[in-house]
Amino acid sequence: MSLFDPLLKPVPSPYFKEEHHTYRAQLRRWVDEHVAPFVDEWDEAGTFPRELYKKASEIGLLRMGFPEEYGGIEGTDIFHSIVATEELARAGAGGLIAGLMTHGIGAPPIAALGSDELKARVLPGIMAGEKISALGITEPSGGSDVANLQTTARREGDRYIVNGSKIFITSGMRCDYLTTAVRTGGKGFGGISLLLIEMDRAGITRTPLKKMGWWMSDTAAIYFDNVEVPAENLVGPENAGFLGIVRNFNGERIGLAAGANAFARVALEEAIAWARQRTTFGKRLADHQVIRHKIVDMAMRIEATKCMLENLAWRVDQGDAPIAEICMLKNQATLTMEFCAREAMQILGGAGYMRGTKTERIYREVRVNAIGGGSEEIMRDLAARQLGL
Structure with missing residues (x-):
């Protein structure tokens, strides 16, 4: 499905360079081998193996954007983080991203504001996946x-x-x-x-x-x-x-928005695959106009959110701090996720309500995305204040 896969688009987004595409392909292979086959088992168990942190460090997930002297990888940008979020989301498990990547909100204040002694004592273990x-x-x-x-x-x-x-x-x-x-x-x-x-x-x-x-x-x-x-x-x-708390907000909200939109896309892809193979009333689900329209409505929201996400990520990467727009982006993304999870569930029908489908898990994870990192109500009010209201 080239429309939704950045690796297959004939004209890629101008915000992503060759290095981003290379990392995406590398990370996709890693997710397919080390994550995707096990997410159902891990979710039912309520945990994932601790050694996954070390594997994530080896592929660079835990080290992006942190100083090299403490084991980090410098020279990456916000689009590397978006790539990481989108590829991890392909497994259809928000709990994986939330649990594996909590260093993304716990460690930046240390790297930015901590003493040299504190950074040297704490960051190397986090970067290596030895400490959480x-x-x-x-x-x-x-x-x-x-x-x-x-x-x-x-x-x-x-x-x-x-x-x-x-x-x-x-x-x-x-x-x-x-x-x-x-x-x-x-x-x-x-x-x-x-x-x-x-x-x-x-x-x-x-x-x-x-x-x-x-x-x-x-x-x-x-x-x-x-x-x-x-x-x-x-x-x-x-x-x-x-100050240390506020420094986290923009990055955290962009990350949540990237994840929410990526999960919306996963739900859409599962719905399309089902609509192509499922037969009702003598024809494919995909041949029923109402289903086709649902799919297009989902795709419209995902593409619009993606454009907003990439534009704001670029602005942040240039040193801008568009607080109002980031608040609106987070709401736009979580509302898109909510809409797509619901519509995908409708298309899958009873199958979508069963454990084992990505849509079932994504449907349960909508609300935490709409609440965490600033609730929809807080985001709207903050955006309104930034707009001078």
């Missing part, structure tokens, strides 16, 4: 309302004493490091710091959470009871942690 990094912001008292987080870190000499809790933390059960938002000062954004917490410290307990989707990606509630953390684990200046 996650991000801890959301709390039982609120998610998007970061300014009111309640977890405290009280300075005592050369250490911080951390008390509080985090919830809905992706990779919270398996992570070795948690880049944690804590309150070190007064109320509001100005009292927030980022602290790197090693998860084997005394006083930490973790509880796994069962979810609607993303089964193979563990999610946890994490509790801190007088946890002692060295002061040198502070990420950036004290009481300036909100």
Whole structure:
């Protein structure tokens, strides 16, 4: 299906260069060998093998965009990340991307704001797939309302004493490091710091959470009871942690948008394959006008979202920060995913409701994409404020 496969398009997107196509082909072979045959088994088991992180490091997935001196690969751009997301999505399992790539939100604050000592101590293990990094912001008292987080870190000499809790933390059960938002000062954004917490410290307990989707990606509630953390684990200046959180937002939202649109495409491709082979009332499903129109409606939304995604990714790569447009992109992409998952389910009928189809899994994973990284409502309101309303 050349319309939907970047490797087969006669005129490729101008945003993707030869190096991106080469990496896409390499990564596709890796996914076909190491991921796609096992996703159903992993999803039912609620986990995937830890050694997959090391394999992901070898193919470059964990190292893109991080400094070479700590094991990273410099010289990659945002389009390499989009390629990685799109190719991982071909397996039809959002939990794989969420669990395997949590370093993408946990490690950037360390690389950007951490001391040289902290970076040298933490980043090489993450880059090699030997250690797992996650991000801890959301709390039982609120998610998007970061300014009111309640977890405290009280300075005592050369250490911080951390008390509080985090919830809905992706990779919270398996992570070795948690880049944690804590309150070190007064109320509001100005009292927030980022602290790197090693998860084997005394006083930490973790509880796994069962979810609607993303089964193979563990999610946890994490509790801190007088946890002692060295002061040198502070990420950036004290009481300036909100900067580190904000730095993540644009990249995270573009990544979520790329994933949502890629999953929409996977659902569409499965629906087309089914419509071509399934016979009803003496002819293929694909020969019924109502089905043909559903497929075209799905393709329209996917292509429109793809154009928006690539344009905004290019602008970000040029140093722009189009916050309003990125918020709108995230909503556009998740609404596209939602529409395509629903329509693909209708086309597959009963087969689409059965475990083992990609559409069934994607359908369950729609909502987490619409909520995570900023809910639809928050995205709309932020975009409105950026537009001067």
